[in-house]
Amino acid sequence: MISHDTIIRVLMITSAWPTPGRARTTYFIRRQAEFLQAAGVDVDVFHFEGAKRPWNYLLGWLRVRLRMARKRYHLAHAQFGQSGLLALPKGLPLVVTFRGDDLQGMLDPNGRITLAGRLLQLVSQGVARCADATIVVSEHMKPFLHASVPTHVIPSGLDFGLFRPIPQDEARRHLGLPVDKRFLLFVGNPELPRKRYDLARQAVDVLNRSLSAELLVGWGAPHDDIPFYMNAADALVFTSRQEGSPNVVKEALACNLPVVSVRVGDVPLRLQNVEGCELCDDDRPETIAAALERVLRRNRRVAGRDAVRDLDEQRLAQEVISIYRSVALPRESAS
The missing domain is CATH 3.40.50.2000 (Glycogen Phosphorylase B;)
Structure with a gap:
């Protein structure tokens, strides 16, 4: 030593x-x-x-x-x-x-x-x-x-200086997004099978039968813009089939963005006791859509930043x- x-x-x-x-x-x-x-x-x-x-x-x-x-x-x-x-x-x-x-x-x-x-x-x-x-x-x-x-x-x-809460209107102006729509963020590579973009898309399609929302894809955006996407969105939807410790979930929590996720990697641990986030019991689009609807109707940020301070x-x-x-x-x- x-x-x-x-x-x-x-x-x-x-x-x-x-x-x-x-x-x-x-x-x-x-x-x-x-x-x-x-x-x-x-x-x-x-x-x-x-x-x-x-x-x-x-x-x-x-x-x-x-x-x-x-x-x-x-x-x-x-x-x-x-x-x-x-x-x-x-x-x-x-x-x-x-x-x-x-x-x-x-x-x-x-x-x-x-x-x-x-x-x-x-x-x-x-x-x-x-x-x-x-x-x-x-x-x-x-x-x-x-x-x-x-x-x-x-x-x-986590870099708490980069991933931090930003007023939603400010974040949307930065990205050129309308302020009067609901946005659900998907950050993974849509072409990578284990990220299951199609599942997220299907869940949002089901959601739109009862509550309108648009799926916003952050893949390919400059890294420094990702905090703006997270603060512009109303929730993160996470549908990966396999993960280790997905950074996007932790980064969303650092921005106080509600997370709706399937059970994968260490996400259950990260969402534990974070009121306003949803961990889905199964991977069906209907289950994910119902969780997204609950989050959107609550219409408030979560205390995620406090939950990931140890990171x-x-x-x-x-x-x-x-x-x-x-x-x-x-x-x-x-x-």
């Missing part, structure tokens, strides 16, 4: 780094890196485009070896299981964060794990056995790892740093 006076040098490896001009939901990785840096960690991010191509991983592995040869690090931190391949065989202590389908598998439109999804599971489980410490973002993901793997539960954190990224960064210190090799002589 390195001393508390030592600046920890981390090589963070990821194939999911958010880049300008490309729609992605992985801003939580950049946010974690920024908060770690603000806390005094020297974070060097290596990002590559995996795209399910072995050649990309081989080139990435070679570039990681070159970077390790040029700079002394205390440890490597892989974001998602597949990124951990680039740190093997280990030349440094390895921490891996698993965030969802890397352990749970990728699903086809019928909810079955694809062949590529099963391969990803095997790769991730193999990487986990080589790691010095692993992090999962939700308690329900721990059983996907062997009991011998040292595992910590640390959800993705402040600044606090969670300290938990990650504690893991870094526990696994890092002493390299003060390289300072």
Whole structure:
């Protein structure tokens, strides 16, 4: 374990780094890196485009070896299981964060794990056995790892400066939306089967038989505009078939936006005791529509921000740093 006076040098490896001009939901990785840096960690991010191509991983592995040869690090931190391949065989202590389908598998439109999804599971489980410490973002993901793997539960954190309550009229003016309509927000990628956009669409169609509302899709919007979408909307509708710890739900709560969701990932934990949110008993469009109608007729924000205070990224960064210190090799002589 390195001393508390030592600046920890981390090589963070990821194939999911958010880049300008490309729609992605992985801003939580950049946010974690920024908060770690603000806390005094020297974070060097290596990002590559995996795209399910072995050649990309081989080139990435070679570039990681070159970077390790040029700079002394205390440890490597892989974001998602597949990124951990680039740190093997280990030349440094390895921490891996698993965030969802890397352990749970990728699903086809019928909810079955694809062949590529099963391969990803095997790769991730193999990487986990080589790691010095692993992090999962939700308690329900721990059983996907062997009991011998040292595992910590640390959800993705929130930037409360970005995701904050904004007056609804102001948010709608910012987005050019009318003030006299009801809007239901869907933030996931409509083309990704596990997000089940069609289910959200069907639920809103059922809702419109008794109460008019428009489904607003936030996918592809600039990340800094997402808080405006959340404050412009009257509720978030969340219909994913599979998740780890969905950030959009936590971000909506930070904006005091009511959430209507199916039971998935750690959403039941997040919505627990948040009056005005709805956790659906099943995945039928009629059930989701009824929950949406109850939320819209109540017509008020929720006290969600108080419920997610413990997810402040600044606090969670300290938990990650504690893991870094526990696994890092002493390299003060390289300072």
